[in-house]
Amino acid sequence: MVKPLSYVAGISPYVPGKPLKELERELGISGSIKLASNENPLGPSPKAMAALKEFMTNTGEIGRYPDASGYYLKNAISAKLNAKGMAGSAELTPDNLILGNGSNELLTIAVRTFMTQKDEAVMGTPSFVVYSIAVNSVGGTAVQVPLVEYRHDLGKMADAVNENTKIVFIASPNNPTGASNSRKELEAFLKNTPDHILVVMDEAYYEYATDPEYPQVLRDYWGKKEFLLLRTFSKAYGLAGLRIGYGIASNKVIAEMNKIREPFNTNSLAQHAALHALDDDAHLENSIRVNIEGRDYLYKEFDAAGVKYVPTQANFIYMPLDADSKKVYDALLRKGVIVRPVGPKEIRVTIGLPDENKRFIDSFKEVMKQI
Ligand SMILES: Cc1ncc(COP(=O)(O)O)c(C=O)c1O
Numbered sequence: 001m002v003k004p005l006s007y008v009a010g011i012s013p014y015v016p017g018k019p020l021k022e023l024e025r026e027l028g029i030s031g032s033i034k035l036a037s038n039e040n041p042l043g044p045s046p047k048a049m050a051a052l053k054e055f056m057t058n059t060g061e062i063g064r065y066p067d068a069s070g071y072y073l074k075n076a077i078s079a080k081l082n083a084k085g086m087a088g089s090a091e092l093t094p095d096n097l098i099l100g101n102g103s104n105e106l107l108t109i110a111v112r113t114f115m116t117q118k119d120e121a122v123m124g125t126p127s128f129v130v131y132s133i134a135v136n137s138v139g140g141t142a143v144q145v146p147l148v149e150y151r152h153d154l155g156k157m158a159d160a161v162n163e164n165t166k167i168v169f170i171a172s173p174n175n176p177t178g179a180s181n182s183r184k185e186l187e188a189f190l191k192n193t194p195d196h197i198l199v200v201m202d203e204a205y206y207e208y209a210t211d212p213e214y215p216q217v218l219r220d221y222w223g224k225k226e227f228l229l230l231r232t233f234s235k236a237y238g239l240a241g242l243r244i245g246y247g248i249a250s251n252k253v254i255a256e257m258n259k260i261r262e263p264f265n266t267n268s269l270a271q272h273a274a275l276h277a278l279d280d281d282a283h284l285e286n287s288i289r290v291n292i293e294g295r296d297y298l299y300k301e302f303d304a305a306g307v308k309y310v311p312t313q314a315n316f317i318y319m320p321l322d323a324d325s326k327k328v329y330d331a332l333l334r335k336g337v338i339v340r341p342v343g344p345k346e347i348r349v350t351i352g353l354p355d356e357n358k359r360f361i362d363s364f365k366e367v368m369k370q371i
Pocket of ligand 1: 037038101102103104105128171174175202204231232233234240243244245
């Protein structure tokens with residue numbers, strides 16, 4: 001075999017949550033629930049689904065390449081953000097946007113645009129593992145700064161920046177912990193970041209955040225600070241299977257990233273569904289409400305049972321256990337409840353529908369009695 005690059009050979013691959021059907025086949029069970037990949041339990045917007053069906057049957061678009069510029073979707077995103085005053089005082093235009101095959105792809109495009117071997121990227125640990133995979137894939141160094149109280153230690157991350165640093169990744173809120181840095185912490189960090197770095201603010205779970213101290217990066221820093229802000233249609237918009245997300249940055253940053261973006265990286269179904277999902281405020285509000293109610297139910301049950309958890313700004317909850325997480329994960333699996341082990345003694349559970357949350361709680365309590 002041709003020899004892989006040494007830095008590629010050294011990468012530990014991302015382990016995705018297994019599809020439900022595959023797990024059920026393996027375990028010989030049925031009727032299981034997946035609370036492992038932070039998807040929207042309500043699924044996509046019905047409006048988006050109706051538009052998608054119409055698109056597939058009536059227009060014959062499938063035989064043609066998608067719109068490489070994502071014209072309609074980028075226009076709709078910028079119009080929505082401007083209307084909500086989310087871009088602060090300065091308007092943003094479609095030239096400030098880039099679409100990706102999930103925000104995941106935009107992370108890798110950012111790394112490939114700005115980093116090479118010998119360059120460094122600073123990130124928290126544990127955080128979204130794709131950051132380090134992307135950095136290692138170009139031979140760069142992932143400088144991992146341990147979290148403090150489950151959120152990014154922005155002071156230590158600032159200290160880790162040097163002349164070789166190109167990117168700092170901040171997951172806001174963080175995955176897998178669900179915690180977010182406060183407005184004040186972020187302000188102190190951004191005040192001192194040098195101009196030669198790009199701050200990548202990963203807001204995959206932005207829509208779910210409820211803490212008044214959660215930083216509103218776009219509103220407060222647009223036009224004032226260089227950053228790349230990433231959002232996605234995979235989570236609150238329920239379109240994870242279609243793969244579509246977007247990045248917001250100065251038109252200079254976007255223009256450089258566009259040079260290496262595959263021209264047809266987002267497919268026409270994804271663009272079309274996202275366009276209509278964006279228009280369905282009722283579904284988004286419902287998704288957020290279901291998440292808040294599910295979160296509060298789980299908190300109440302955890303509190304009553306004395307179970308430790310980290311308060312979340314996202315659609316999942318991080319649980320530090322007094323037990324081996326793999327054992328707990330396996331035992332839950334056998335009861336048809338799929339969660340995610342995210343550390344030796346930590347699991348992460350996605351907030352589901354009311355009956356799913358109850359089933360998780362009941363199963364978790366039984367499992368913890370046995371372990
Ligand atoms: C923090 C974070 N960023 C980015 C992503 C990527 O999401 P997607 O590629 O589906 O937009 C995820 C997905 O789980 C995530 O948790």
